[in-house]
Amino acid sequence: MSSGTATHCPYCALQCAMTLSPAAKPGAGFPAADVPTPGLPTPGGPAASAAPLLEVAGREFPTNRGGLCRKGWTSAALLGHAGRVTEPLLKGSDGVHQPISWEQALMLVAAAVKDSWARHGHDSVGVFGSGGLTNEKAYQLGKFARLALRTSRIDYNGRFCMSSAAAAGNRAFGVDRGLPFPVEDLDSASVILLLGSNVAETMPPFVQHLQGARDAGGLIVVDPRRSATAAFTGNGGGIHLQPLPGTDLALILGISHVVVHEGLADTAFLEGRTNGHKAVLRSLNAFWPERVQSITGVPATLIRETARRLARSARLAKDEGRGGCYILSGRGVEQHVDGTDTATAAINLSLLLGLPGSARSGYGTLTGQGNGQGGREHGQKADQLPGYRKITDPAARTHMAKVWGVDESLIPGAGLPAVEFLKSLGQPDGVRCLFVHGANVAVSAPDAGAVIAGLRSLDFLVVCDFFMSETAAEADLVLPVAQWAEEEGTMTNLEGRVIRRRRALTPPPGVRTELWLMTRLAELLEAPSTFSDDPRTVFEELRLASAGGLADYSGIDYDMLDAGEAAYWPYPAGGKGTPRLFAEGFAHADGRAAMVAVTPSKRAQRSFASASEPESLALATGRLLEHYQSGAQTRRVAELSASQPEARLQLHPETAARRGIADGGLVTVSNERGEVQVRAEVSTAIRPDTVFLPFHFPGAGSANRLTEAATDPISGMPEFKTSRVWVRSAAAVPEPALAATAVSSHRKEES
Ligand SMILES: Nc1nc2c(c(=O)[nH]1)N[C@H]1C(S)=C(S)[C@@H](COP(=O)(O)OP(=O)(O)OC[C@H]3O[C@@H](n4cnc5c(=O)[nH]c(N)nc54)[C@H](O)[C@@H]3O)O[C@H]1N2
Ligand SMILES: Nc1nc2c(c(=O)[nH]1)N[C@H]1C(S)=C(S)[C@@H](COP(=O)(O)OP(=O)(O)OC[C@H]3O[C@@H](n4cnc5c(=O)[nH]c(N)nc54)[C@H](O)[C@@H]3O)O[C@H]1N2
Numbered sequence: 084m085s086s087g088t089a090t091h092c093p094y095c096a097l098q099c100a101m102t103l104s105p106a107a108k109p110g111a112g113f114p115a116a117d118v119p120t121p122g123l124p125t126p127g128g129p130a131a132s133a134a135p136l137l138e139v140a141g142r143e144f145p146t147n148r149g150g151l152c153r154k155g156w157t158s159a160a161l162l163g164h165a166g167r168v169t170e171p172l173l174k175g176s177d178g179v180h181q182p183i184s185w186e187q188a189l190m191l192v193a194a195a196v197k198d199s200w201a202r203h204g205h206d207s208v209g210v211f212g213s214g215g216l217t218n219e220k221a222y223q224l225g226k227f228a229r230l231a232l233r234t235s236r237i238d239y240n241g242r243f244c245m246s247s248a249a250a251a252g253n254r255a256f257g258v259d260r261g262l263p264f265p266v267e268d269l270d271s272a273s274v275i276l277l278l279g280s281n282v283a284e285t286m287p288p289f290v291q292h293l294q295g296a297r298d299a300g301g302l303i304v305v306d307p308r309r310s311a312t313a314a315f316t317g318n319g320g321g322i323h324l325q326p327l328p329g330t331d332l333a334l335i336l337g338i339s340h341v342v343v344h345e346g347l348a349d350t351a352f353l354e355g356r357t358n359g360h361k362a363v364l365r366s367l368n369a370f371w372p373e374r375v376q377s378i379t380g381v382p383a384t385l386i387r388e389t390a391r392r393l394a395r396s397a398r399l400a401k402d403e404g405r406g407g408c409y410i411l412s413g414r415g416v417e418q419h420v421d422g423t424d425t426a427t428a429a430i431n432l433s434l435l436l437g438l439p440g441s442a443r444s445g446y447g448t449l450t451g452q453g454n455g456q457g458g459r460e461h462g463q464k465a466d467q468l469p470g471y472r473k474i475t476d477p478a479a480r481t482h483m484a485k486v487w488g489v490d491e492s493l494i495p496g497a498g499l500p501a502v503e504f505l506k507s508l509g510q511p512d513g514v515r516c517l518f519v520h521g522a523n524v525a526v527s528a529p530d531a532g533a534v535i536a537g538l539r540s541l542d543f544l545v546v547c548d549f550f551m552s553e554t555a556a557e558a559d560l561v562l563p564v565a566q567w568a569e570e571e572g573t574m575t576n577l578e579g580r581v582i583r584r585r586r587a588l589t590p591p592p593g594v595r596t597e598l599w600l601m602t603r604l605a606e607l608l609e610a611p612s613t614f615s616d617d618p619r620t621v622f623e624e625l626r627l628a629s630a631g632g633l634a635d636y637s638g639i640d641y642d643m644l645d646a647g648e649a650a651y652w653p654y655p656a657g658g659k660g661t662p663r664l665f666a667e668g669f670a671h672a673d674g675r676a677a678m679v680a681v682t683p684s685k686r687a688q689r690s691f692a693s694a695s696e697p698e699s700l701a702l703a704t705g706r707l708l709e710h711y712q713s714g715a716q717t718r719r720v721a722e723l724s725a726s727q728p729e730a731r732l733q734l735h736p737e738t739a740a741r742r743g744i745a746d747g748g749l750v751t752v753s754n755e756r757g758e759v760q761v762r763a764e765v766s767t768a769i770r771p772d773t774v775f776l777p778f779h780f781p782g783a784g785s786a787n788r789l790t791e792a793a794t795d796p797i798s799g800m801p802e803f804k805t806s807r808v809w810v811r812s813a814a815a816v817p818e819p820a821l822a823a824t825a826v827s828s829h830r831k832e833e834s
């Protein structure tokens with residue numbers, strides 16, 4: 084067993100350490116179907132899991148301490164999966180995908196790109212990337228878009244994930260690293276405020292780091308649902324604040340108001356380490372607890388109690404070196420049209436309490452995707468060059484032109500953020516030829532119905548994936564790429580720590596790596612710089628590219644990572660890494676944090692004002708433990724799919740009773756954008772004015788048929804977490820008829 088491969092989980096940013104070893108009874112390559120996966124038509128035969136080729140064991144590492152969640156334990160099931168795409172597939176005029184050779188595939192892609200350039204200009208070619216890609220792939224994808232495809236049109240799914248937290252972090256601290264401290268620092272905390280994060284389901288091994296605060300009665304969770312994480316507050320004397328979705332900004336301002344008006348703010352810290360605090364203090368006057376109660380539904384007494392507990396623990400940590408106080412934010416507060424301001428309010432609260440940069444306290448955001456951190460640093464964002472540089476910054480452009488050995492004028496300007504990018508698909512001045520690397524936008528993007536229409540209106544769609552995802556099903560060409568355990572590379576976890584992903588298996592014949600693909604296409608398109616299919620070579624270039632930038636990796640190399648060094652960026656060449664980012668100062672030129680006064684906007688208020696209309700409800704969306712994102716992977720794992728086979732709408736008993744809905748009954752959820760039909764899960768864990776849907780399912784159960792493509796003006800984050808919907812019982816329609824509709828609409832989208 085000691086001969087196993089030491090690597091990390093393919094899923095979230097916790098990047099739990101695992102060891103992969105050959106399975107005792109290895110599956111025979113890519114075997115015939117044995118276990119059907121419900122609801123997943125897979126071209127070329129029924130979806131199925133085979134006996135895993137590899138065995139997974141948890142490995143000691145600070146984030147997971149040997150633990151894994153259900154998704155991690157079962158992750159190897161996808162390596163030898165019978166539904167895997169293992170050769171390039173071209174869609175025929177009959178809509179059916181047929182295998183072609185790689186040679187043909189590369190020629191077709193190069194021809195489609197050149198045709199699009201000739202007819203509509205360079206910006207008619209677009210690239211949609213992913214926070215799931217390794218650092219090497221993310222870096223080379225940005226370079227590939229700008230230099231080989233000569234387009235400014237590149238953005239990625241991290242826009243849906245970390246963009247609001249990133250924008251707020253950059254504005255306040257001058258840098259965006261999700262956790263500016265190692266995750267183990269949380270262990271000794273006596274109070275942790277978790278804003279809109281359900282780690283018990285989304286990062287189960289992380290819960291170990293909340294245990295200290297929970298035992299001290301100091302776990303405070305803000306969630307409109309009594310989520311698995313919120314339930315942890317119950318038996319330890321913690322607090323669950325249950326606001327109306329979309330009202331977090333007002334809630335945080337209310338807590339901040341109490342801190343200031345009860346004299347609990349750390350004025351020495353504000354004077355010594357921040358700018359702009361006077362305006363922030365003034366702006367809080369209007370958010371007294373009773374007013375905030377009327378907006379959020381959270382009792383004023385709990386708002387006061389939260390503020391006092393935070394302040395007490397902050398002071399104890401500072402004056403007596405005991406405990407610690409942390410504020411952590413998740414997608415629940417960030418994925419809104421006012422997500423940047425809400426994250427800013429959370430940062431302001433942490434600064435009022437003097438948390439960031441102190442030895443035992445801090446503020447952080449919990450990065451989501453496997454490489455959600457590295458994926459937002461190396462240039463796959465519309466406005467970004469590697470090293471977290473701005474593409475509009477002349478110095479950054481000069482630096483990158485030198486690293487790439489090209490004239491600076493060849494580097495395009497800023498492109499479009501993801502939502503605008505997707506709205507432009509097929510439009511006269513929009514993207515007409517699209518490459519997708521690591522996202523399933525047909526399921527995961529807001530207003531998914533419109534996105535699917537956009538995909539269908541493209542001149543040419545290339546999707547790189549290992550499965551026939553709902554997005555791949557729309558593609559003219561599907562290119563089969565290597566999975567996590569078949570490639571080498573690096574990932575940067577939620578702490579800003581760079582780690583090694585290692586190859587434990589040879590990919591199936593017919594499958595290629597994305598680095599190989601970019602290299603071959605760059606050659607065919609006569610790109611003016613070099614590309615490589617060797618991850619180590621690409622990383623060496625990334626080091627040079629990032630040197631001197633905010634996310635500086637220049638001092639990191641594969642050998643030191645292989646030797647087990649804990650490498651946190653910034654890590655300049657000849658220097659050392661930075662586990663704790665703000666100990667000495669913040670990243671703005673004067674070393675101070677910038678406090679920006681924020682208040683709820685009319686735009687954001689719209690969602691909760693309308694939710695108070697008698698018949699409409701607030702739809703919150705999010706995750707289940709068993710499924711990952713669009714479900715393209717986890718819906719294909721038999722064990723996970725059997726335990727969560729379909730989307731269910733969580734709603735309160737009163738809300739259900741008023742509509743004649745029974746637990747398990749079929750319901751229709753609709754609004755002006757679309758309609759879904761799912762079963763009801765009647766539960767007191769949710770507010771009566773709110774319903775919840777997971778977004779892991781396609782077709783008739785797709786939550787994103789209902790979400791709106793309205794975005795945060797600063798970050799471009801869409802409003803995933805609050806939509807207005809109407810819910811009615813679908814029981815009047817005979818169930819078999821409905822089931823048939825559900826299946827046929829799946830087929831329509833997937834064929
Ligand atoms: N099992 C699983 N784990 C995952 C993932 C996955 O898909 N599945 N994805 C990974 C990724 S990319 C990410 S980004 C993270 C996300 O991790 P989380 O942020 O923990 O995940 P979510 O379930 O999206 O949202 C958290 C909570 O926000 C609540 N919420 C909804 N609306 C609001 C609101 O208006 N205000 C507040 N305060 N709360 C609200 C929801 O009820 C939910 O419980 O998880 C990572 N881990
Ligand atoms: N309603 C609602 N919608 C949401 C959210 C929400 O909370 N509510 N959350 C949003 C968030 S936080 C996120 S991060 C997005 C994520 O949503 P998506 O971007 O759709 O993420 P995945 O489902 O992980 O899609 C990854 C796809 O790429 C494939 N893949 C995995 N690794 C690789 C690789 O290395 N290379 C290539 N080429 N393919 C790969 C997988 O098989 C899968 O088909 O969803 C967003 N959508």
Ligand SMILES: [Mo]
Pocket residue numbers: 243244245451452
């Ligand atoms: Mo995410």
